[in-house]
Amino acid sequence: MNHSHIKNLVGTGLCMALGLLLPQFFHAIGAGSVFLPMHIPVILCGLCFGWQYGLVCGVVTPLMSSVLTGMPPIFPVGLTMMFELAAYGALAGLLYRKINLNVYVALIVSMLGGRIVSGIASTIFYGVAGKEYGFQIFLAGAFVTALPGIILQIIIIPLMVIALEKSRVIAQPVRLSA
Known part of the structure; x- marks a missing residue:
């Protein structure tokens, strides 16, 4: 097992731990569904x-x-949420680390893609559960209620990634020259 693989595993474990702790703090003040605290470490992990x-x-x-x-x-x-967050993490990493998109573009596209996956999964699972779910409920939950969390993610996540890269805690993605 090489050094970078171990570093990635440890970093992923840290992101999972943050994904367990952050929601506890936000839910304690009644802001969990508004600020989407579990999303931050998952997207950060992918990036x-x-x-x-x-x-x-x-x-x-x-x-x-x-x-x-x-x-x-x-x-x-x-x-x-397992499907939604898996999409966020996978898309963020794929777009930023493999396709080499700018961190802001990768973040926003992964946030949109994860929300699409969430809408599809919600339609299926809420339907199986016999609970009401439709396009307006999707829009309200994914974009309206979540707007403070979306803004927080767009501000904080790229800054964290850039700071971690500049401090050499994580490697910068290899950029293809034109």
Whole structure:
């Protein structure tokens, strides 16, 4: 096992731990569903360590949170979040580390892609659960209620990635010259 793989595994574990702790703080002040605290470490994991690590972090973190804290409830919310966060982590890493998009572009596209996955998963799982779910509920939850969290993510995540790269805690993606 090489040094970078170990660093990526440790970083992913740290992101998972943050994904368990941050929601506890935000929910304590009643701001969990508004600021989307579990999303931040998952997206950060993908951007910092790559799509595979972001995918695993996105699947495991809401599952562990559900098992350890009861939040989110495993079905349908937790299962939906597993798909949504897996998409965020995987897309962020793929777009930033593999396709070499700018960190802001990779972040915004992954946020949109994750929300599309969330809408599809919610339609399926809420339907199976016999709960009401439709396009207006999707828009309200994914964009209106979540707007403060979206703004926070767009501000804080790129700054964290750039700071970690400049301090050489994580490697900068290899950019292809034109």
